[in-house]
Amino acid sequence: MARIVLERxxxxxxxxxxxxxxxxxxxxxxxxxxxxVLANQVYQCTVNDCCYGPLVDCIKHAIxxxxxxxxxxxxxxxxxxxxxxxxxxxxxxxxxxxFILEVPVAVEGHVIHWIESKASFGDESSHQAYxxxxxxxxxNRFGPGLVIYWYGFIEELDCHRERGILLKDCFPTDIVTxxxxxxxx
Numbered sequence: 669m670a671r672i673v674l675e676r677x678x679x680x681x682x683x684x685x686x687x688x689x690x691x692x693x694x695x696x697x698x699x700x701x702x703x704x705v706l707a708n709q710v711y712q713c714t715v716n717d718c719c720y721g722p723l724v725d726c727i728k729h730a731i732x733x734x735x736x737x738x739x740x741x742x743x744x745x746x747x748x749x750x751x752x753x754x755x756x757x758x759x760x761x762x763x764x765x766x767f768i769l770e771v772p773v774a775v776e777g778h779v780i781h782w783i784e785s786k787a788s789f790g791d792e793s794s795h796q797a798y799x800x801x802x803x804x805x806x807x808n809r810f811g812p813g814l815v816i817y818w819y820g821f822i823e824e825l826d827c828h829r830e831r832g833i834l835l836k837d838c839f840p841t842d843i844v845t846x847x848x849x850x851x852x853x
Contacts, residue, residue, distance in 0.1 A: 678690070678691070698711040769783070780812060782811070782813035787818050814835075
């Protein structure tokens with residue numbers, strides 16, 4: 669709502685449609701808004717936004733980080749060697765999954781090279797966006813992988829297994845490692 673009000677205010681004031689860059693800048697820093705009352709109202713709207721405000725962003729980020737730490741602990745507990753996202757970024761990679769396994773594993777008969785943690789529910793809209801923006805890029809660079817939607821997902825979305833993207837709602841318990849398969853021989 670604050671965006672719409674701000675756009676209309678600037679459009680009336682400048683007699684032109686304001687740029688998205690200007691609007692976004694003023695929404696991030698309402699002190700740039702020339703009208704003090706409107707600046708305060710925009711600030712209040714932004715702070716109190718229960719869906720997209722900065723407090724909600726901080727909470728989502730913290731929950732996401734918490735689940736990445738949980739996943740890291742599970743990988744360590746299973747003695748799986750991995751390279752974490754921050755290590756990959758330090759090496760110059762721009763789009764990276766949360767973890768790349770140094771030695772691939774098998775999950776439900778599928779080879780896995782990387783794991784991405786999503787502390788959210790996998791609905792159709794967000795999953796399609798993730799496929800386009802993240803998962804297929806990971807697949808192209810690192811091979812097949814696993815996405816863990818910690819809060820569940822719509823079952824029909826798990827339709828890319830044969831192409832190399834598996835979905836789970838928990839850390840897999842049936843991981844087969846090279847060491848495990850060698851011991852069975």
